[in-house]
């Protein structure tokens with residue numbers, strides 16, 4: 001699948017995934033490893049860089065952690081999110 005062919009309609013007012021301020025680093029590393037879109041990145045200082053804009057809505061990150069790591073996880077509101085384009 002070529003991610004660049006997907007179409008995203010982003011709700012800039014309400015991120016559908018919000019990490020907590022001080023998540024566990026071990027759990028973060030799991031999210032870095034599992035996210036197929038590479039949206040979780042660990043900075044040099046150990047902090048988290050996360051951008052929900054390219055989310056594929058696969059739910060993997062939600063399954064790997066709880067509210068101690070992700071303060072919010074939900075699907076984007078109706079009319080927003082990813083539209084997969086295969087090819």
Ligand code: SF4
Pocket residue numbers: 017034035036037038039054055056057058059060061062
């Ligand atoms: S739902 Fe999937 S694509 Fe979206 S941030 Fe989580 S792991 Fe990445």
